[in-house]
Amino acid sequence: MKLVTTNFRPSQTFTVSVLAAAGAIAGLLVGTSQGSTLLGLVIGAALLAALAFGAMAMEDQERPIRWAILIGFGLIGFLIGGVSAGVVGLLFGWFFGWFIYWIGKGRYRAHLVPYLTPGQVLWHYAFRVICGAIFIFLITPILVVMPLSFNAEDFFTFTPEMLRFDPEGYSLKHYQDFFTNSDWQLSFRNSLIIAPIATIISVSLGTLAAIGLSQSHVPGRRAIMAILISPMIVPLIISATGMFFFYSQIGLFLENDIGLSKTFVGYVKIILAHAVLGIPFVIITVTATLVGFDRSLTRAAANMGANPVTTFFRVQMPLILPGVISGALFAFITSFDEVVVVLFVGSARQKTLPWQMFTGLREQISPTILAVATILVVISIALLTVVELLRRRSERLRGMSPG
Amino acid sequence: MTDTTQSGPMLAADGTPLKRSLARALRMQKIRALMLIAPLLLFVLLTFIFPILDMLFRSVENQIVSSTMPRTVAALQDWDSESxxxxxxxxxxxxxxxxxxxxxxxxxxxxxxxxNYEQTGVSSLFRTSGRRLDDIGEEFQDVIEDVAPALKDGATWYEIMNGTGGEAVAEAAKERFGRLTDERARGDLGYVPSADIAQMLPHTTDAYADFATFTTFEDGDSVAEEDPWEAVYAALALDLRDPDTRAAVAAYSGPGAEHLQAVAAAQEQLPDFTFKDALVDADKDWGNTETLRTIQMYAPNYTSGYFLNSVDLMKSPDGVQARPENQQIYITLFTRTLIMSLVITGSCILLGYPVAWILANLPMRTANMLMILVLLPFWTSLLVRTSAWKVMLQQQGVINDVLVWLGLVADDSRLVMINNQFGTIVAMTHILLPFMILPMYSVMQTIPPSYLRAAKSLGATNWTAFWRVYFPQSVPGIGAGSILVFILAIGYYITPEIVGGTKGVFISNRIAYHISSSLNWGLAAALGTILLVVVLILYWAYDKIVGIDNVKLG
Known part of the structure; x- marks a missing residue:
């Protein structure tokens, strides 16, 4: 049984002084933005100390008091700086209402082992705050893009209208631009042509090779593996430089000596380049699935008279399918997201979505990029979900507990 | 049972010795595995390894000098530039x-x-003198056409020059043409130099053969119908400066001999300036021995010049020496790339370690929820994240807005966080952080939490327990993540290009610049080769430490 402290109560002095300190920090922020740092600091500390004192005196009235603090802070915010400050005030109110009781009733120790020193408790929570900050660092840039893509102005920043939550400040015009502008549509179509074909090439060749590599006797496996993984390791700029030289010669040969059209050759070059960039991902995911593959299954199938092809499609394939699909998704996203090679090898006729975004970011800045970015984030959330579901299915199939 | 009575080698079911049968089965297995791998291996070799090798080749390749100026290169061989x-x-x-x-x-x-990459000014020298070459030839042409009007006509020239036995001269011209234009001269030239003329008028034959090759293969015309280049007249005049040649012409009786004799007889009317004077007159830089030294120095088919250039050195008559201060940029760029990659790797370790630790130590369900926060950036398009950082960091951006709103920064002194090294480091740390967290997490998951508890129950403080027990076990994860992040960072192009400005760019941006703007492809290839070597060393280290088979995704 886990040891927990059930009825630990800190002293009232402790509660009030912690809350006063927290209030001082909050007051400092608010005070600075209102032009008087010192005043804010004092008011914040005094207000929170008083609230903590009062709340502790009527601690059985927790629910109404928390509501009162929430609404009170919201009102103060609204009076100081309008709707957006009101929202910030509500957040402050919610936080302090929770914080007063969390400290005052000793809830912060409820889930911890009782022998921890106060310093250890402090570190425990400080560490979680640090981790939270890092998670915020990871996710904020992606979240910030989304509301900005609904900006009614052609700016990359939040306009005052947006901050007031004024419907005038929001519009779908950047999405409309994306779906009507011929540049964006061409690049979107190109991405949808290039990425799937490149994925099919890398998945079909990669799966075969992964099956070959997982056999028990492969001469020179390490060297072969090194070659097959190298497109992932070699920096893209170097791959792109090499491909730029080599593919232009191949392209000239195909155009002049075989007589293929320039556009077609352009697509072929990019598709081949993207296919080879996606191969390491297919190899890695499929070999990882094959490691856990029970070889006696194929032997059993052979024993019952199935030929190798039947065995592959009826026994092996269904089991390694999750690995193949997640490899395919990796290959797809590699191609769909790739820009350096396209810039070097392709021409304007083959520009892809990332190319268009890249030139857009470098030259004319249009918030349409943010609309595209939002669409891509939604797509990547969908892909992430698919991969996660596949991983669970694969582990279930192999009799492991999903985790 | 018969095997009790059997002697000799053990036999398989079909009667062959078991040893051989097993060996054959093994061989079959190996061949089958290789057959499965072969298509992909070929594909990767063709579409990836060959391009890389081609780039390596281009970093030393330098055939342009000898293929454009073959005769000059041969003639310069005897010249002692030190004299x-x-x-x-x-x-x-x-x-x-x-x-x-x-x-x-x-x-x-x-x-x-x-x-011009090696000596500034050569580019304009070649361009100006290229325009003046016709004028030099015309001075000879005018006189020759005066004294032998029949030589105005291409057909007369063809009659004189065509014959038999001079195939070697024509072949040489065809080869020069092939090397010059990168196209193979295929098919019939329609012109065979006359052996007698070739012996008597070597320069004229060479010049006429060049003209014939061009007319036939480049323009697709018939040699006999076209008027020759001015250079052919110049060559004839040059040949006739030799008294022995004039004597031979006087005794010559082949087709069109009378025209040649007419020109030979009027030799004193032909301009007698030297070609040196003519060229110096066209552009005085030809009189500068530095120019010719440069041509001589870069005459070989392979050069270390690009590599020297990429480490801020240059070839000079006195050996390898440093470039002038104001041209030294690559060493700075390489060190900057290395230092910034190290800083990015370091900040990824600092930010990634706590996150990996908390993911590995929280209950499975919570950890999976938080894992989404790591995986979502990992799956999101690189350009989305880069543009997001542009939105965040710019002067009118989100961070500055928040700071101004909070009153921490005055509105007129907004922080400059983009288009400098800070922007590149922040954005790339964010982009590469998942590559650090994932390997660390997979290593930390395998460390039993009981070790820490054991250390503490033996009296270790929190810090000692962590530093002496937990940390050493997590080092493989740090190593794997660091090498991965460092390899990725060192070759990054997109993010520095967009948020790096001029101070925050990497060597890869310079490579891209040479590919697409300055068109100095040899230098781009040399810079790429150096970067590739660094990455391959790291890759090898990664393989030794982690093993490429152990790379995990997602």
């Missing part, structure tokens, strides 16, 4: 005829651009 004297007239003659052909093919400007 302090300029090269002889023969070299200038070769330059004239080489440049004439190159200018007809419009290849002389390419060579000019190439040599």
């Amino acid at each position: 302090g004297e300029g090269p002889g007239e023969e070299v200038y003659q070769s330059i004239y005829f080489d440049l004439f052909v190159a200018a007809e093919a419009k290849e002389h400007t390419k060579l000019g651009t190439r040599l």
